[in-house]
Amino acid sequence: MADGTTFLAIAYIAMIGIIGGWTWKMLQRLNELSERLAAAEATFGHAGATGSAESSDSSEEE
Amino acid sequence: MGRVFTNLAVALTIIGLLLASITLWLGFTWAPAVNPDDWAAPEAYRILFWHVPAAWASFLAFTLLFIGSAMWFLKRKEWGWKLHVVGAHLGLVYGMCVIISGPIWGTAEWGTPWDMTDVRLNTYAILAALSLFLVVGHQTQGDSEESRDTFATVGLFGFLLVPLTIVAIRIWQNRHPGPVIGGGSEAGLAPEILAVLLFGLFSFQVLVIGHAMLVWAVNDLELRLAKVQMEIDRR
Numbered sequence: 212m213a214d215g216t217t218f219l220a221i222a223y224i225a226m227i228g229i230i231g232g233w234t235w236k237m238l239q240r241l242n243e244l245s246e247r248l249a250a251a252e253a254t255f256g257h258a259g260a261t262g263s264a265e266s267s268d269s270s271e272e273e
Numbered sequence: 274m275g276r277v278f279t280n281l282a283v284a285l286t287i288i289g290l291l292l293a294s295i296t297l298w299l300g301f302t303w304a305p306a307v308n309p310d311d312w313a314a315p316e317a318y319r320i321l322f323w324h325v326p327a328a329w330a331s332f333l334a335f336t337l338l339f340i341g342s343a344m345w346f347l348k349r350k351e352w353g354w355k356l357h358v359v360g361a362h363l364g365l366v367y368g369m370c371v372i373i374s375g376p377i378w379g380t381a382e383w384g385t386p387w388d389m390t391d392v393r394l395n396t397y398a399i400l401a402a403l404s405l406f407l408v409v410g411h412q413t414q415g416d417s418e419e420s421r422d423t424f425a426t427v428g429l430f431g432f433l434l435v436p437l438t439i440v441a442i443r444i445w446q447n448r449h450p451g452p453v454i455g456g457g458s459e460a461g462l463a464p465e466i467l468a469v470l471l472f473g474l475f476s477f478q479v480l481v482i483g484h485a486m487l488v489w490a491v492n493d494l495e496l497r498l499a500k501v502q503m504e505i506d507r508r
Binding site: 214215216218219221222223225226229230231233234237238240241244245247248251252254255 | 382
């Protein structure tokens with residue numbers, strides 16, 4: 212039978228894993244979303260700048 | 274949501290993690306040992322330096338869940354729904370810490386990981402299961418007004434378990450140790466142990482606030498990204 216210190220170590224490793232792992236996951240998600248949003252906004256800005264010209268061209272085709 | 278808010282969320286999270294690490298270090302190096310005659314596994318008592326603060330942090334998370342659920346259900350506030358999501362996530366994270374560390378300590382001290390006759394253990398387990406249901410539900414169900422109403426209702430009624438869990442130990446104490454804060458002279462904690470525990474409680478409150486802001490910021494970015502993508506698709 213393991214002693215109290217072993218159980219204590221297992222419990223703390225589990226808690227550090229949960230809190231650390233989840234925090235790491237959230238920070239990664241935050242970075243990923245920031246990059247994707249910046250890219251999407253850049254695309255949107257580009258589309259916004261050319262969108263009016265494209266739409267007037269395409270309206271003639273339609 | 275501004276860059277300042279996101280930076281503050283990251284900063285508070287890092288500060289919270291640092292403070293929690295200091296708590297752990299103090300708990301192992303500065304807090305004295307307990308009387309070995311009073312405990313089956315005296316060294317394992319040091320679990321309380323994170324176990325109790327994690328439980329308090331989860332209660333704050335469940336309070337956010339309740340406020341968010343109420344604001345969505347009664348006032349249809351979008352921020353209420355965001356708060357509901359934040360509370361559910363954090364309730365699960367901190368709830369898991371409590372639910373996993375508790376039985377490990379129980380195995381060392383009681384010789385059994387769980388006591389089905391202990392009310393506090395069971396009500397807390399239901400609370401943690403409720404947050405798991407909500408997090409899984411948010412990820413698997415489509416985001417509609419109906420699904421939000423259902424989850425908000427679960428959040429509202431589930432919160433009833435928080436005061437029940439808190440008072441359970443005073444009314445039906447069975448195996449779980451009595452309250453260490455506000456437990457009167459029976460708590461009997463050495464001043465150093467109490468000081469580290471209070472520092473731990475403060476650390477985890479900082480951490481849970483940082484985490485709450487982090488989830489809020491992630492949520493906000495997801496919504497903004499979805500909006501921009503919809504605009505792009507429309508053109």
